[in-house]
Amino acid sequence: MVTAKALQRVVVRMLYDPAFVDSVYADAESALVGVSLTGEERTWLVAPDRRRWRADPLRRTRGLGALLEEYPVAGALLARRDGVAALDAFFSTPSFHRCIQERGSLGLTFGRWLGGHPDPLLAGIAEMESAVAAVRRAGSRQIRWTVGQDYVMSPLVAVRLLPGGTMAAFAAIRGILTRGRDDLIAAVVDCALELGLHPIDPDDLEGLIVEAGSEVTMGDGPLGLIRVLMAAETPIDARTLGRAFIGEGATLGEVPDLIADLLQDGLLVACPR
Amino acid sequence: MSANFDQRVQALPHLGIGVSTEYGAANAQGALDVEALHQAHPEFGGFLEVGVEIAKGIDPYTETWCAKGRPTTYHFLDVNLDEPEDLDPQWLTAVGALIDRLQPAWLCGDAGLWHHGPRERGHMLLLPPILSDDAAKEMAEGIVALREATGREVLPENPPGHVYVGPLHLLDFFARVCDLADTGMLLDAAHLAIFQRVGGHAPTTGLDGFPLHRVVEMHVAGATTVEVDGLSLVEDDHTVDVLPDTWAIVDHVASAASALKAVVFECERNPLAATLPGFRRIQRALATAPFGARW
Numbered sequence A: 001m002v003t004a005k006a007l008q009r010v011v012v013r014m015l016y017d018p019a020f021v022d023s024v025y026a027d028a029e030s031a032l033v034g035v036s037l038t039g040e041e042r043t044w045l046v047a048p049d050r051r052r053w054r055a056d057p058l059r060r061t062r063g064l065g066a067l068l069e070e071y072p073v074a075g076a077l078l079a080r081r082d083g084v085a086a087l088d089a090f091f092s093t094p095s096f097h098r099c100i101q102e103r104g105s106l107g108l109t110f111g112r113w114l115g116g117h118p119d120p121l122l123a124g125i126a127e128m129e130s131a132v133a134a135v136r137r138a139g140s141r142q143i144r145w146t147v148g149q150d151y152v153m154s155p156l157v158a159v160r161l162l163p164g165g166t167m168a169a170f171a172a173i174r175g176i177l178t179r180g181r182d183d184l185i186a187a188v189v190d191c192a193l194e195l196g197l198h199p200i201d202p203d204d205l206e207g208l209i210v211e212a213g214s215e216v217t218m219g220d221g222p223l224g225l226i227r228v229l230m231a232a233e234t235p236i237d238a239r240t241l242g243r244a245f246i247g248e249g250a251t252l253g254e255v256p257d258l259i260a261d262l263l264q265d266g267l268l269v270a271c272p273r
Numbered sequence B: 001m002s003a004n005f006d007q008r009v010q011a012l013p014h015l016g017i018g019v020s021t022e023y024g025a026a027n028a029q030g031a032l033d034v035e036a037l038h039q040a041h042p043e044f045g046g047f048l049e050v051g052v053e054i055a056k057g058i059d060p061y062t063e064t065w066c067a068k069g070r071p072t073t074y075h076f077l078d079v080n081l082d083e084p085e086d087l088d089p090q091w092l093t094a095v096g097a098l099i100d101r102l103q104p105a106w107l108c109g110d111a112g113l114w115h116h117g118p119r120e121r122g123h124m125l126l127l128p129p130i131l132s133d134d135a136a137k138e139m140a141e142g143i144v145a146l147r148e149a150t151g152r153e154v155l156p157e158n159p160p161g162h163v164y165v166g167p168l169h170l171l172d173f174f175a176r177v178c179d180l181a182d183t184g185m186l187l188d189a190a191h192l193a194i195f196q197r198v199g200g201h202a203p204t205t206g207l208d209g210f211p212l213h214r215v216v217e218m219h220v221a222g223a224t225t226v227e228v229d230g231l232s233l234v235e236d237d238h239t240v241d242v243l244p245d246t247w248a249i250v251d252h253v254a255s256a257a258s259a260l261k262a263v264v265f266e267c268e269r270n271p272l273a274a275t276l277p278g279f280r281r282i283q284r285a286l287a288t289a290p291f292g293a294r295w
Helices: A003-016 A018-026 A039-045 A050-054 A059-070 A072-082 A084-092 A094-101 A106-115 A120-136 A166-178 A184-189 A223-231 A238-247 A252-264 B005-011 B034-040 B060-067 B089-102 B133-150 B170-181 B189-199 B244-256 B272-287
Strands: A151-153 A157-164 A201-212 A216-221 A268-270 B016-022 B048-052 B072-076 B107-110 B154-157 B185-188 B215-220 B224-228 B231-235 B262-265
Touching (some): A003 A018, A003 A039, A059 A072, A059 A184, A072 A084, A072 A106, A072 A120, A072 A166, A094 A106, A120 A166, A120 A201, A166 A184, A201 A223, A238 A252, B016 B034, B016 B072, B016 B272, B034 B060, B048 B060, B060 B089, B107 B133, B107 B185, B154 B215, B170 B185, B189 B244, B244 B272, B262 B272
Parallel strands (some): B016 B048, B107 B154, B185 B215
Antiparallel strands (some): A201 A216, B224 B231
16 A cells, blocks of 8 residues: 555544554554554654644544444444443444554444444344445445356345344334434433343344345345355355255255346346356 | 646636535525525626535535526535545446536545545545645546546645644645646635644745646635634634635735636625625735636
């Protein structure tokens, strides 16, 4: 990467994270390990009056608001579990810093970060909302085929395996957050608004299919179908796809028709020849 | 576009004084009524600079303006010129479609970081570029690529900022960009005033060595001084209270910018009556300048 871009990404990280500013000003070489900058370029970063990095105190709040638009239910659960400050803390995590430095998607990174929470309900709902976020971005994703690959799950589709009861919990909490309220984000961070108890069963999985059309739709799907599509989340050859079907109980003779059905339903995409 | 800038600029129209807008701006409480300005003071509402995020498109007010065949410029709000990934086919196609509708005299916009990573709604930033030679080269390459892709001039604008990183003066950076891309420029006088204050410079420092013949458009806007942690900062908030520093820059540039064809008073959030003193001040600055000679 050209140095100016690496520098610009460090600048973004510094604007969002005062703790990172402190570490760069204290010891830029240590704070910027892994970022290819010269010693002179590192001095450019610490030349400004350090108060300038805090000139926009609402930057994190605005950024968080945009993220919570896509993750309201998981965000609301995190705020209840660990406090509202836990949401804001995202901007100081290694996940955030890696995303910016590697030009990743902030929305998808936030979803993955939420999905790593030890609470299985919160993690499961983050998976649901990240599936929606993924298909919303389908238009910007290009399929990269290599020789020998035949099929891939449509970029307009996302699938997840979730603990049983996650989808019902999602619907119930979403309803609580939106009932009689105009400001969804205010409800997300209003910890006085109780979300109720929503038991889930990690041993009883349920399948989620999200599809992008004129609007994004979310529904449940058979576990076998979900597992086959998960096997095709990155491009695979026909033989491997066939094995995935057989692993779910199909016979070898049924595989061509099953693949044809998925292609017809728009769940699978064939490599253009 | 094989001709050089000095040749190409001859073909650009003289737009006069105009105003800026972006999606939904006219709906805000107390916002400028652009149509009323155009009717009552056509000399101040000569063209509309349309701020465009492709994800939002253009609003009905802009549609109405265009339907009447009035002049526009296209101010992008969603492209990092120095990132080739940002000039993706999907975005370029949408830009092309909007150009067909707006028929802008040219494209322009802040040459900075509008977003980090891929375009995502709600994550708009606007940061100045790294003020270094290699950043200027990348910026110039992006300008040329967008100019060739759209068939329109692409005028980079100096962005605002509270913190600037890199060894070059902002004007030296943009002089390099203009030279490498062989392009004209949109000089934002208010943004430049902010940079000069941050650096402890006089308002017009660096303008004597800047290729002012490349300034095709100029922005004027009010600002507010705020204090954060004891540090005085200037917010580019588009009030009608234009800083004396900004006026000093406007007067200097107006007197020497031989190719200046358009001046925008960025006052879209203010009622018409409040904007008139600013427009008249701009008019006075331009009256004896090369710009004024073409009225």
